[in-house]
Amino acid sequence: MAPGHIPALLQETLEWMTPAPGEIFLDGTTGAGGHAAEIAARIGPRGLLVCADADPSMLEIAAPRLSAFSWVRLVRADFADLDVLREAAGGRTFDGALLDLGISSVQLDDPARGFSFRVEGPLDMRRDPDVGGPTAAEILRDTREKDLADLFFRFGEERFSRRIARAVVERRKRDPIRTTAGLAELVSSAIPRRAWPRDIHPATRVFQALRIAVNRELSSLGVFLDAIPGHLSPGGRVAVISFHSLEDRMVKTAFRRPASGPGDGEPMLERLTRKPVVPSEREARENPRARSAKLRVARRRDGGDGT
Structure with a gap:
């Protein structure tokens, strides 16, 4: 990326x-x-900017880039740990x-790390x-065939999930699958x-499904979306960039959720993006990894009590 771009x-x-x-502000996925x-x-x-990441190696990489900003606090934590992140902000609510x-x-x-099929490595993915x-290797070794098929289908939207699960089970009878x-x-x-x-490698969806399962990503996202309105100041904004239809669906639903319960009251969050913002054709072409990105933004309504 060119300087200033x-x-x-x-x-x-x-x-x-x-x-x-x-x-x-809170950056819950510092990278x-x-x-x-x-x-x-x-x-x-x-x-004040609280920068969180569950991956300590990413915080080590980000630290030099952010060292010029004395008002940045790096925290090793999952973005769902909002109480911990709020404490890093001195107990104050977030404006964004x-x-x-x-x-x-x-x-x-x-x-x-074992995240990619492009390079040989152990199937870790944590x-x-x-x-x-x-x-990921332990999931492949220990999970029943039916549950593996469900995992590949649900988290990876892989239509050949049953065939792949059957192949995994047959292979592990002879030799465990240990490498990417x-x-x-x-x-x-x-x-x-x-x-x-x-447009993608045949194994892309299976690798995605395993990564989501290993890191319990959907569970963390659900906890965050449930709790974040109470950690925002009135008028505070929350933005989520997702890359998976399940993630985007969760964000879309949460941004419409009533404050009290189904059918009760108005949503605590006001949607700012009626439709997801997606990369331009040029950006998707220049950065293929961004082509499935979807941005949704909401704002906390004025009034109400925070946590």
Whole structure:
């Protein structure tokens, strides 16, 4: 990315979020710090930006980029841990909160993390390698065939989920699937060659499904969406960039949810984007990883009590 150049979707995110001098912001998915640096520059030294990431390696990468902003606080935490993040803000509510749910290029390109079929590596896929819970290899080893098929279909929207699950179970009888290359080869062979997708690798959806399952991403997103209105100041904005239809559906529903319960009262959040904002054709062409991105933004209505 050229100096001074801001990707179009990031520029639109900033325009919808309108970070202003002195405001308190949360970047719940700091990554390499691209969004955070732009927000920090806009809120200035009278503001405060809490930058969270569950992956300690990403915070290490972001730290030098954000070191010029003394008003940035780096926190190793999942974005669903809003009480912890609120504490990092001194207990104050946020004027803006941002989630970018896409996986970082740094994570994808590191063979040791096991996120990508493009490079040989162990099937780990944990964002935080220090947390408990199964790796992708352990899920493939221990999950029943029917549950594997459901996982691939639900989280990956893979229409050949049953064939792939059956192939996994047959393979693991002889030899556990431990590497990214081994899984990618197995998935490719399980899908009829004529049915391979044109624009993505045949294993893309299975890798996506496993990553979501390993990191319990939908569960974390649900907790965040339920709780974030109470952590926003009146008029505070929340923006979510999603890359999966299930994620986008959750965000869309949450931004319409009544404050009390189904059918009771008005939504606590006011939608600012009636339809999701998507990358331009040029941006999608220049950055294929961004082509499925969808941005939705909402604002907390005035009044009501925060947590």
